[in-house]
Each structure stands twice: as C-alpha cells, then as structure tokens.
Amino acid sequence: MKAIVYERNGDPSVLQVVDRPVPEPGPGEVLVRLAVAGVNPTDWKGRRNWPVPDGGQTPGQDGAGVVEAVGTGLDRQLIGERVWVWEASWQRRWGTAAEYTVVPARQAVPLGDASFDLGACLGIPFLTAHRCLTAGETMPRRLHAGSLTGRVVLVQGGAGAVGNAAIQLARWADATVVATVSSPEKALLAAAAGADHVVNYREQDVAEEVRRILPDGVDAVVEVSAARNAATDVRILRTGAVVSVYADDGGDEVTLPIRALMLPNARWQFVLVYTTPWPAKEQAIADVTAAVAQGHVRVGEGAGLPLHHYPLDATAAAHRVVEDSVVGKVLINTSAA
Numbered sequence: 444m445k446a447i448v449y450e451r452n453g454d455p456s457v458l459q460v461v462d463r464p465v466p467e468p469g470p471g472e473v474l475v476r477l478a479v480a481g482v483n484p485t486d487w488k489g490r491r492n493w494p495v496p497d498g499g500q501t502p503g504q505d506g507a508g509v510v511e512a513v514g515t516g517l518d519r520q521l522i523g524e525r526v527w528v529w530e531a532s533w534q535r536r537w538g539t540a541a542e543y544t545v546v547p548a549r550q551a552v553p554l555g556d557a558s559f560d561l562g563a564c565l566g567i568p569f570l571t572a573h574r575c576l577t578a579g580e581t582m583p584r585r586l587h588a589g590s591l592t593g594r595v596v597l598v599q600g601g602a603g604a605v606g607n608a609a610i611q612l613a614r615w616a617d618a619t620v621v622a623t624v625s626s627p628e629k630a631l632l633a634a635a636a637g638a639d640h641v642v643n644y645r646e647q648d649v650a651e652e653v654r655r656i657l658p659d660g661v662d663a664v665v666e667v668s669a670a671r672n673a674a675t676d677v678r679i680l681r682t683g684a685v686v687s688v689y690a691d692d693g694g695d696e697v698t699l700p701i702r703a704l705m706l707p708n709a710r711w712q713f714v715l716v717y718t719t720p721w722p723a724k725e726q727a728i729a730d731v732t733a734a735v736a737q738g739h740v741r742v743g744e745g746a747g748l749p750l751h752h753y754p755l756d757a758t759a760a761a762h763r764v765v766e767d768s769v770v771g772k773v774l775i776n777t778s779a780a
Contacts, residue, residue, distance in 0.1 A: 446540065447461075448463070449502070455759035455762040458502070460756050461499075469515075473526075475526060476543055479775065483566075487766045501532060503540040504529065505563055507554060513548070526562070577727075579662070591613060596663045600622075610622055612731075629770065650679050662685075663687065664684070665687055668691075669697040677700060685711070752775075
C-alpha cells in the first residue's frame, strides 16, 4: 500500500510517500481501506513536535472508508461496513494518510449512507465541539434535538472547523447560536452553518453586540483564542456559564479577573479531545453519529465548511495549507474505497 510517513520532526518536506505492507489487524482491531482522510492542526503540530516512533509515523487522526478485515474477537460481519475513523494516530503508528489503516474497533464508527467526505470531517472537530457544548455544569451531558432549548451559545471563530461543528451541533440541539468572525466572507460561512447571529469582531464590539441581541448573556462559549477573548467572554456570561477553551490561537497564557467570574459562578473548561474522559467521548461519538443519521450534519461551502481536496502524494501541500490557516476543511483522497 501507499502511505505517507515521516521519520523525523520538521516542516512538510519531511513527509514522504512510501510503499508499505498492508498492516494486519490485531485482536479487537479492524483494517480500514480508506477513501478520504481529514487533516487537522494537530497533524502538523504532531509532525513538528511529537516523538517519532521507530519505523516512522503515518499522520492523520480522521478518515472514512470501508472495513476490509477484522482481528480475532470481532464479528466478520463488520467486513464491508462503511465507517468513519477517529484518533487513528494518537499514540499509534498507523494514521489515515494512507490507503489502509488499523484501529481498535471502537474507533471505526458506522457511517451509514453519508459521504466519505463528511465522514472524514467528523472525528477531531465534532468530538471537540461536543465536549465544548457539554462540559459546563448547567449544560446537558448529551446532545439531541431539543437538548439545548433555551440555551445561548457563543462560538468564537465560527468559520473554523471546530467552530462550524459547534454551530451545527448546537443548532441541532435547538440552542440560539452567536458566532464571531473576522470578515464578511467568513460571516457568510458561519451563517450557512446555521448561526442565528454573526458578529464581525474586527468591526464590532463583541460583548456590546451580544448584550444588545441577548441582554441576559450566554450559557456557553466555545473558545478558540482565550488569550485574545477572555475579557470579552467575562462580560457576557450568565450565571453558571462555561467557557470551553479548545485551542491557544493568539497566545498560550490567559489572565482572568477573579471577582467578575466568581459572581456568576462561571467555569473555565480546557478541552483536548485526545485526553477527554472515555464516558464523555463515548457519548460524543453516539451523539455525532445520531446527528449524521438524522441529516443534521453537512459539509461543503453550503454548510459553511468549504472542502479542499488533495491526492495522497500531495499530503505535504495539504499540511502546508492547514498550517497556513486555510479557511475550510482539507481532505486527502487516499484511495477509491
């Protein structure tokens, strides 16, 4: 099979196309013939910073394809199942930037009739968004139609992949959603995803605009840049609200006013999907799968998430545009599964 491998940390030039034997699934594992792989920021951050295992690392956490074989202890009826894959390369050699990957069976989730493109967009963005929407003390532990009725969610960075996922999941659950963006073009994407209100933070005071639209403030903030936005977030929190921080865009330290956050009994929750407790992650997988099955998850420009496709041998270019913060979702066509 063809796979992308890097044997040392570095820029995208360390990514090489190699021929490798198709891996065999071990006990409790499935072999997936991949059709599409998703590229996430942690793919390039891992390529630059994480230890590289002996024999090299194939990047890619997310993907979609068809189960080709199963290891011992699994039902052979799984063979032929269309699935979406999550966390393929977290502490494992086999990622999704390849024609095949091997993962524990629970990391290959039935996709049904949804497209492989959609399946490859789920994983990290949607599991992260789910955690951000359910981590607060006053927020539900699971999402479903109506579970966020009466709640208000602010998505900081509504045109990003996690921002898009948070908007779609929150609207499915019937929340009122406000999204912030940095341009009119991104405003159109956030609105296409389903945001009820969109605020351009380069032209408007976000806190003033949110309070004008929703005087009581918000129940949850999905936060991409706490260092930049903390002062704004503090001004708009309802009693019991949560700020869920899933990235360090704009700085890796944040300063918080104690008294202003004590008054509403506010919570700051830091989110990394890889180390999210398993019960929360298991619920996220179930809820995201349900949203997909009900037709409430979409991808493409009409859903606020433009798709950018690259062939497997152009994975380095795909990594480069993600590292340069391209707007939309970058996908790698891995095979014709």
